[in-house]
Structures are given as structure tokens and as C-alpha cells.
Amino acid sequence: MKALENQNLKNQNDERLQIEAAQEDPARFAELYENNFERVYAYVARRVGNREEAQDVTAEVFHQALGGLRRFEWRGLPFVAWLLGIAANVLSDHWQRFTRQQEVVADDVEQIGMEDDIEQRALLYQLVETLPADQRRVIIRRFVGQKSLREIATELGRSEGAIKQLQLRGLQNLRVRIRGNHG
């Protein structure tokens, strides 16, 4: 327990140093982006329910964050909390333009326990990057590109059956890694 607290403290210090470095030199913002992209995206994607809009809003969030980074004051909270605050504001503006969606997502927000869900999604997105290359290619084409197994097979020069097996093994691998991360 003590070791976990020490680890958290170290992570906080590291993040604080990263923020201060980015405030001095905006080019250092890349590290903060890499560490928090999946969480912000997962938060936004859960609310808008659409990849294209989620990407649009996420881009807006990070640009606003970079623009306002000098105004950020460290108060002991994780940096992602500040980013999620920006995301909430951006979503609010977004919904004002699309009032119909606002009602749907507002209901959605009430029904879902937010924190764990976001973390699990963010973890899943990160774990996709750790898959073997052939499995990762199939997963990305299937779920991001929404291509059929036949299209993927043609594109990668493999049989449809082989692609089907790679999809299965990729999902199984993700399940194993999620369990491993949850200990």
C-alpha cells in the first residue's frame, strides 16, 4: 500500500515537471498529450457516441489546452482532470449547436458510472497498440476502417480464414492484457 502511494506521488511529481516544462516550452506539450490522449478521447467518445465527432471534439480540447497552458495552476489534481474540464466545456458548446444530441447524451451521462468506464476504455485503446503487428492491423481495419474480413484479406494478401483467426486472437489477447492490468 505504501509502495502504491509512493508510486502515485512519483507520478504526480513527474506530471508536474512535465507541465512546468510545457509551460516554459510549448513543444514539450507532446509528452502530456501522449499520456492523456486516450483518457480524453474515451471521455468524449462515451458522450458523443460517434468516432468522427469524438475526434473533432478531442482535437478542440487539446488545442484549447495548449493555448491556455500558461494559465494552468498546479493544485495537486491530475492534469487529466483539467483536460476533462475543458472537454466538458467544449462538449457543452458542441451540444448547444446540436441541441437534439444534447438530450440523448445528457441521459447517457446520468446512467453511466464515469470514472471506471473512461479508464477501462482508455486502457483498451492503449492496449491495442501493444498487440502483435498483424493482429493490430486487422483490429484497426475491422473496427476503425469498418472493413469486411474479405476486404482486409484482399488488402493484406491473406486468406479470409486467416484474417478471421487474427481477429479472434487479437480480441483474446486484449482480454488477457486487460485482466493482467487489473491484476
Added chain:
Amino acid sequence: MANNSLADQLEDAIEMMIAEPDSAPPKVDLRIGELLGIAAELRFLPDPEFRATLKADLLGQSHAVPVTPSVNVRRELRNGIPALRDPKLDEILPTLFGSGDGTYPVHRGSFVISAMIHAALIAVVATGGLWVTRQTQLTPHTTSVLLTDISPYPLPPSTDKSGGGGGGGDRDKLPESKGTLPRFAREQVAPPTLVVRNEQPKLPAEPTVVGPPALTVPPTSQIGNPLSAIFQPPSNGTGLGGGLGSGSGGGIGSGEGPGFGPGHGGGTGGGAYRVGGGVSAPRPIYDPDPEYSEEARHAKYQGTVLLWVIVGPDGRPRDIRVQRSLGMGLDEKAIEAVRQWKFEPSMKDRHPVAVQVNIEVSFRLY
């Protein structure tokens, strides 16, 4: 075999989930239920290309003033293809609306400032050209040439030095005969002559030559040129215009004018009258500035040209010669200018006379 069956079931369920995202989850084997849950979450998996593009865009923004990206930038990131734009705007303003958009953050304010700066620069270039043109036009008159104005230096008449001369003849085949000069007078009514062509003039007058009346020579029996080598036969000389000698103008000798000896305009002593000896200096009343030659201007060449000039009784300069040359086309420019000058003529005994003067024309660059 069992794995194939599992893969088939999973694929069928995923296919249904993607095709009908709002429908209820299909009933599947427990072994793939959890995998299908993961697959459902993966429907929102972010595009790796978007992730990398956004990072690059943020790094690009970090080098500029932090601002919110334009709508066009976000659309490009979202779709992975350029947003629809007006091609005419792309051609006119490629940075704002064309392919350059998205490389850097776009500030409309910067565009306005840039336009104002360009307008100011164009105005400076335009007015600068006018200013340069005006200066070029003024240069020859105001700054590049300095003339020596001789009017402040009128020399007082002198009593001991003068110059001038004269000559004449009536185109005889023989040179004029030797003899004594007639009387010097300020005005000549009749030129001296040895061979009288008109024996009975209606208005007889004493022959004289123009010169100082106080100048006297011992008389002899015959009027003639005292410098001539022959006595007989009598001859008026080979000149023209009356008088004796090889010159012209009613005098005696080889000069021009009613005086005696080589020289101009009357008097004696050679040459034209010089300032002094009762001869006043001419005063310029119209003296346009000379131009600078292009060659000398480029070489930034300066100096003074000295001209030898006869100013006639009409105040016009003539017989202009260069006494001290400067070169680079400045001699010609000086002559060209002085030729246009007009003088108040030199006066001798209240009469305008030709006079020889030196004129300095100085060329200076400022």
C-alpha cells in the same frame, strides 16, 4: 476445429453489431461474450492516423502563438482529407484558404496587419520614386554645379594697360604699304586708305583708327602700316572691309576691327580689349547653369574649367576656347552653357567694346 467455430461465431456477432449498432446484443456462446464486449468498445477506437496528425498539429501550434485552431484544421483532422473549399479563394489567398491552411494557425488579425504593412510599403515605394525623380530634376540647378560669378568682381578701369587691334584692306594683290599710322580716335568715321578709290567723296572725313587718343606716333609723308616691309607701290593690302592690311574691319594690320595690329575690336596691343585701361568688365545678366555630364556624375568627378572668351559689344560671348581643360565631357558642357550667356558689355569711354575675359566654370558634387 473448435477455434474455427469460435472465430465464425465471433465474426457473425461482430458483423451484426457493426451493421446494426442500435440493436440488442446477439445471444452468443459464453466464451465469446466477453470478446464481443471488447469488440463493442473497439467500435470507438480512435484512428491512429488521427492521433499522430493531431500530435503533429499541436507541435506546429506550439511554435506559434497558442490559439484555438481554425475550423478547417479540425475538419481535416477528423476526415483525413481536406475540407471542401472555394477553389477561387484557394487561388487568391492560398495561406488562408488553400493547401497551406492547417500548417500553421490562422489569425485573421495577422492578415489585416500584413495587408496594412504591405499597403504602407507600397506607398513608401511610390512616393520614394517621386521624391527621387524630383531630386534628379533639381540636381543640375541647385546642388551639382557651382559657377564662379564674376559680377561681384568688377575691375576698375586702368590707365596703363589695354589691348585690342584691327586690320583691313581692299583685297589688293599686294600687301599694304609701309607708312605712318593715322590719328587714334575713339570713333572711326573713315578708315585709313592709301589707294583712294573714291576721289571725290561727298562727305570727306579724316581717316582714323580706334584707339586711345592720347597715343600719338610721329607723322610721316604717307599713311600706312609701320610694320610693313614695302613702301612702293602703294597698296591697301589683301584684307577686306576698308583700312590697310591683311585683316578686316577698317583698321590697320592683321587683326579685326578698326584698331591697329593683331587683335580684335579696336585699339592696339594685340588681342581684344582687356579689362582695365579704361575698359570695364562685362557683367553677366543671363547665365544659365551648365549641366553635369553623365560620365563625370557617375565618376563623381569635380573641378574647374577655365574658358577664354571674347565678349562682344553686343554682350554675346564668342571665340570661346578652353584654357584649362577638365575632361569627361565637362569642357563641352561649360562651353555649351557659356555660349548661352548674355552680358552687359564692357564699356570704354562710355562705348561698348569687345573684351577678352576668362571665365571659370566650377563643377562640384554635393
